[in-house]
Amino acid sequence: MSRKKLKVVHYLNQFFGQIGGEDKADIGFMVKTGPIGPGLALQKTLGDQADVMATVICGDNYFSKNPEQAGEEGLQLIEPYHPDLFFAGPAFAAGRYGVACGAICKAVGEKFGIPVVTGMYQENPGVDLYRKYAYICKTGNSARDMAESISHMTKLAFKLVSGEKEARLVSRENLPKPEEYGYFTRVILRNEYMDKTAAERSVDKLLVKLLDKPFESEVVLPQFEKIPPPPPIKNLNTCEIVLVSDGGLVPKGNPDRLSGRGNLRWTTYEIDTFLPESFKSTDYEIAHTGYFPVQILEDPNRLVPVDIMRDLIKEGKVGKLHPSFFSTSGNATVSRRCAEMGDEMGAEIKKRGVEAVILTST
Amino acid sequence: MRLEIQSIDIHDLKPGSKTYAEDHVLYVNSKELEEILLKDRRIKSVDIHFVYPGDRVRIVNLMDVVQPRCKIDKVEADFPGFIGKMQTAGSGRTRSLRGITVLVSNPGTNRKYSALLDMSGLVAEMSRYARMKHLCIAPTISEGTEERDFEDAVKMAGLKTAVYLARGAEGHPVDEVEIYELDIPSLNKKSNLPRVAYYYQLYSPQHDHIGISDPCFYGTDVRNLTPTIIHPNEVLDGGVVGAHTIRALDTYTIQNHGVIKELYRRHGKDLIFAGVVCGVANMEPVTRSRQAMMASNLVKNVLGADGVVLTKIHGGLPHVDLALVAEECEKLGVKTAIFIQPLISYGTLADTLLFNAEAVNLIITVGATMERINIPLDAERFLGGTADTKIYCPDPIVQHAGDPVLDVEQFLIAGVHDHLGGAKIIVKEY
Numbered sequence: 015m016s017r018k019k020l021k022v023v024h025y026l027n028q029f030f031g032q033i034g035g036e037d038k039a040d041i042g043f044m045v046k047t048g049p050i051g052p053g054l055a056l057q058k059t060l061g062d063q064a065d066v067m068a069t070v071i072c073g074d075n076y077f078s079k080n081p082e083q084a085g086e087e088g089l090q091l092i093e094p095y096h097p098d099l100f101f102a103g104p105a106f107a108a109g110r111y112g113v114a115c116g117a118i119c120k121a122v123g124e125k126f127g128i129p130v131v132t133g134m135y136q137e138n139p140g141v142d143l144y145r146k147y148a149y150i151c152k153t154g155n156s157a158r159d160m161a162e163s164i165s166h167m168t169k170l171a172f173k174l175v176s177g178e179k180e181a182r183l184v185s186r187e188n189l190p191k192p193e194e195y196g197y198f199t200r201v202i203l204r205n206e207y208m209d210k211t212a213a214e215r216s217v218d219k220l221l222v223k224l225l226d227k228p229f230e231s232e233v234v235l236p237q238f239e240k241i242p243p244p245p246p247i248k249n250l251n252t253c254e255i256v257l258v259s260d261g262g263l264v265p266k267g268n269p270d271r272l273s274g275r276g277n278l279r280w281t282t283y284e285i286d287t288f289l290p291e292s293f294k295s296t297d298y299e300i301a302h303t304g305y306f307p308v309q310i311l312e313d314p315n316r317l318v319p320v321d322i323m324r325d326l327i328k329e330g331k332v333g334k335l336h337p338s339f340f341s342t343s344g345n346a347t348v349s350r351r352c353a354e355m356g357d358e359m360g361a362e363i364k365k366r367g368v369e370a371v372i373l374t375s376t
Numbered sequence: 377m378r379l380e381i382q383s384i385d386i387h388d389l390k391p392g393s394k395t396y397a398e399d400h401v402l403y404v405n406s407k408e409l410e411e412i413l414l415k416d417r418r419i420k421s422v423d424i425h426f427v428y429p430g431d432r433v434r435i436v437n438l439m440d441v442v443q444p445r446c447k448i449d450k451v452e453a454d455f456p457g458f459i460g461k462m463q464t465a466g467s468g469r470t471r472s473l474r475g476i477t478v479l480v481s482n483p484g485t486n487r488k489y490s491a492l493l494d495m496s497g498l499v500a501e502m503s504r505y506a507r508m509k510h511l512c513i514a515p516t517i518s519e520g521t522e523e524r525d526f527e528d529a530v531k532m533a534g535l536k537t538a539v540y541l542a543r544g545a546e547g548h549p550v551d552e553v554e555i556y557e558l559d560i561p562s563l564n565k566k567s568n569l570p571r572v573a574y575y576y577q578l579y580s581p582q583h584d585h586i587g588i589s590d591p592c593f594y595g596t597d598v599r600n601l602t603p604t605i606i607h608p609n610e611v612l613d614g615g616v617v618g619a620h621t622i623r624a625l626d627t628y629t630i631q632n633h634g635v636i637k638e639l640y641r642r643h644g645k646d647l648i649f650a651g652v653v654c655g656v657a658n659m660e661p662v663t664r665s666r667q668a669m670m671a672s673n674l675v676k677n678v679l680g681a682d683g684v685v686l687t688k689i690h691g692g693l694p695h696v697d698l699a700l701v702a703e704e705c706e707k708l709g710v711k712t713a714i715f716i717q718p719l720i721s722y723g724t725l726a727d728t729l730l731f732n733a734e735a736v737n738l739i740i741t742v743g744a745t746m747e748r749i750n751i752p753l754d755a756e757r758f759l760g761g762t763a764d765t766k767i768y769c770p771d772p773i774v775q776h777a778g779d780p781v782l783d784v785e786q787f788l789i790a791g792v793h794d795h796l797g798g799a800k801i802i803v804k805e806y
Contacts (some may be wrong), residue, residue: 184502184743184747184749184786184792184801185747185749186498186501189806192805192806199724199805199806200806201722201723201724201805202721202722202723202805202806203718203720203721203722203723203724203725203728203744203747203803203804203805203806204721204744204747204803204804204806205743205744205747205786205793205801205802205803206801206802206803206804207800207801208800208801208802209800210800211634211638211797211798211799211800212634212715212740212741212742212743212794212797212798212799212801212802213634213635213637213638213685213796213797213798214638214797215740215802216635216638216685216713216715216738216740216797217572217635217638217639217642217646217647217685217713219713219738219740220572220683220685220711220712220713220738221570221572221646221647221683223683223711223713223738224570224572224682224683224711229738231737231738231739232725232739232740232741232802232803233716233725233726233728233729233739233741234725234726235726235729235732235734235737235739236724236726236727236729236732238732268772271771271772272772273770273771273772274770274771274772275719275746275770276719276720276722276746276770278722301772303770304582304692304693345692346691346692346719346720346746347720348718348719348720348722348723348727348728349723349727350722350723350724350727351720351722351723
C-alpha cells in the first residue's frame with residue numbers, strides 16, 4: 015500500500031534561507047515555495063515519501079526580540095500548507111537561531127499537533143529552553159555537520175510519523191529511544207521493559223558497591239542550588255504581603271482544575287470574594303490527596319491565614335494584605351516543576367510590587 | 377528454617393462437580409467453595425467466575441490477587457493469624473499452583489484506589505496476570521456489617537479460596553520443588569562473602585481508609601510496628617499479605633517476593649543472606665528518626681550486614697521514610713541499594729528524588745507506577761462491579777469502568793508494577 019506523501023514545511027534563518035548575513039538579521043518573516051538551502055538536502059533525504067512544500071524564513075534578530083510572538087507570526091504563514099511534519103534548522107551552535115528554531119517548533123507542535131524536529135549543538139541555549147516542546151537532534155557545532163544532521167533529523171521524523179507502537183515501553187507509545195535516535199531528552203520519564211528485574215539489578219549493583227568498585231546508580235543524585243535568603247523586611251508596618259499556599263485550597267468545583275496529586279498548575283483568587291470574614295465552609299474544596307483536610311475545610315484560614323493578617327493590619331503591625339491569594343497543590347509534584355512555578359509566581363508577585371510572601375504548607 | 381515449595385503447573389481451570397486436579401487441569405466445584413465462603417456471616421453472597429486470557433472482560437474493584445497455596449504437612453497453618461491459627465509461617469512443605477490466581481473484588485468498596493484488570497486489549501499486553509487463568513470472587517456485604525469489617529472478610533475470602541484451590545490439587549504430580557532454607561543463627565560468619573540484609577518497608581498508614589490500618593502481618597495491622605527482624609520464609613509463606621488496596625503490591629507479589637527470592641538465589645554463591653528487617657513508613661518526624669535509627673541498628677549490629685537492599689511502599693511519604701533508613705545504614709557503614717518510584721513522569725530522574733543524602737547513592741528505579749495511560753475499552757463484560765464503577769484519576773475527572781477510554785495511573789492496573797522488585801521494568805528519561 016503506498017502511503018500518501020507527507021507535506022513538510024521547513025524553517026530557516028536569513029542566512030541559511032539565502033537572504034543575507036548578519037546585515038539582514040533584522041528582516042521579518044517571509045515564505046518561499048519549495049525547499050531552499052539545507053532544505054534541498056532535506057528533500058533529498060526525505061525522498062519520495064515527503065515534499066518540502068514551503069520554506070519559512072525569518073531574520074535572527076527579528077525572531078529573538080520576542081520569540082513567543084514571532085512563533086505566533088510564523089504560524090500564520092505555515093497554516094495554509096497544512097503540514098504533516100515540521101522541520102527547523104538545524105541551528106548547530108548559533109544561539110539566536112537555536113532559540114528561533116525551538117520557539118517556532120513549539121508554536122507549530124502546540125497548534126497543529128504534528129511532529130516537530132530540529133537540530134542543535136549541546137551548548138545552544140535553545141536546547142534547554144525548548145527540549146520539552148520539540149525533538150532536538152544532537153548536532154555538531156557548525157554547518158560542517160549539515161548532511162549528517164539532516165539525515166538524523168529525517169530518520170527521527172519518519173519514526174515519529176510512523177505511529178509504530180513501542181513494545182519496549184509499558185505505555186506502548188511511539189516514543190523513539192533518545193540514544194538510538196540521537197536527540198535531547200524531553201524532560202519526561204517513561205517505564206521501559208528490560209531483561210532484568212529490579213531485584214536482580216539491585217543485588218548486582220550492591221555487590222559491586224560492596225567491593226568499593228565504581229557502580230552505576232539508575233538515578234544520579236541532583237546538585238541542588240544554594241539560594242541565599244533575602245534581607246529582612248525593614249518596615250513591616252508599611253509592607254504589602256501576599257499569601258501563597260500549596261495546600262490545594264480552591265473554590266468548590268475546582269474551576270481551575272488543580273490536580274490532587276502531581277499537580278503542575280497554579281492560580282490566584284481574590285481574597286475579598288474568596289475568603290471573606292463571613293465565609294461559608296461549604297464553598298471550598300481541597301485539591302490535594304496528601305493530607306487529611308478536615309480542619310482546613312472547617313476553616314480555610316487555618317491554611318491561608320487571612321484572619322490573622324486582617325488582625326495584624328488592624329493593629330498596625332503589617333501594612334497591607336495583597337488582594338489576591340496564590341494557590342497551588344504540592345503533592346508529589348517534582349522539584350523541577352515546583353521551582354518553575356516558584357519562578358512564575360515570583361515574577362508575577364514582583365510585577366505587582368508586593369514586597370513579601372508568606373508561604374503556608376501542609 | 378526450611379521451606380519446601382512444591383509447584384504444580386495448572387494449564388487450565390474449569391468448573392467441575394468436585395474440586396480436583398488432573399493432567400494440569402484444575403476442576404473447581406464453585407458451589408462447595410461458595411458454601412465455605414458463606415460461613416463467614418459478614419458475607420451475604422458471593423459471585424464466582426472463571427476468567428481466561430483473551431476474554432473480553434474487565435475486573436474492577438480489585439482488592440487483592442492471591443496465588444493458590446496450602447500447607448501440606450501442618451494443620452491450620454495457612455496464612456496464620458488471618459485464616460490459620462497463630463503459628464510461625466515459613467517452614468515445612470507448601471503446595472503452590474502456578475498459572476492461576478484468585479482475583480478478589482469488593483464490589484461495594486468506597487476506596488478510590490481500587491485496581492482493575494482487563495483480560496484483552498492494551499491492559500492484557502501490560503499485565504502478567506492477563507496471561508494467567510483466574511477464579512474471580514466478589515462477595516457482597518451482609519446487613520449490619522461495618523464497612524471495614526467487611527473488607528477484612530473479603531480479604532479472608534480471597535485467602536480461603538486460594539487454600540481451597542491448592543488443597544484441591546492434592547495428589548497431582550509436582551512440577552518443581554524449591555527449597556528455601558536459611559539458618560540465621562548458624563550463618564557462616566567466617567565466609568569471605570558479603571553479608572546482605574533486606575529492609576522491608578511493610579506498610580504506610582498515610583492513606584488508611586477512614587483512619588483504620590489494614591491487617592497485613594499475621595492478621596494484625598502494623599501501623600505502630602517498631603522495626604523488627606523476621607525470617608524471609610515468613611514473608612514467602614503467608615505471614616505477610618497485601619493491604620486492602622493493590623497499588624503495585626498484592627499478596628501474589630509478596631508470595632513471590634522479588635528481592636527475597638533474588639537474595640536466596642545468590643545466597644552462598646555471591647553473598648550471605650543475612651536476614652530481613654521490617655518496618656513501616658512513619659507519619660511523624662520524631663517517630664521516623666527513631667524507627668530509622670532502630671532499623672539501621674538491627675541491620676548493622678544484630679544481623680551484622682555489610683550491605684542492605686531497601687524496598688518501599690507506594691507513595692511519597694514512604695520514599696522520604698525509606699531514604700532516612702538508608703541514610704542511617706550508610707552512617708553505620710552498611711552499603712545500601714534503595715528502591716525508588718518516581719511519583720510523576722515530568723522531569724529528569726534526579727528531579728524525582730525526595731531526599732538529599734550524598735551517601736544514598738545507589739538508587740534503583742522500580743517503576744514510575746504513576747505513569748498515566750489511556751486505556752481504550754475492549755471489554756464486553758464487567759466483574760467485581762459494573763460499567764458504572766468509578767475509576768480513579770488524579771485530575772478532577774469523573775470516569776467509569778465502561779467509558780470508551782480510561783485515563784489511569786499504571787499502579788491501578790493489577791500485575792504491571794511490583795514494589796518488591798519482581799518486574800522487569802526500569803524508568804528512563806525520554
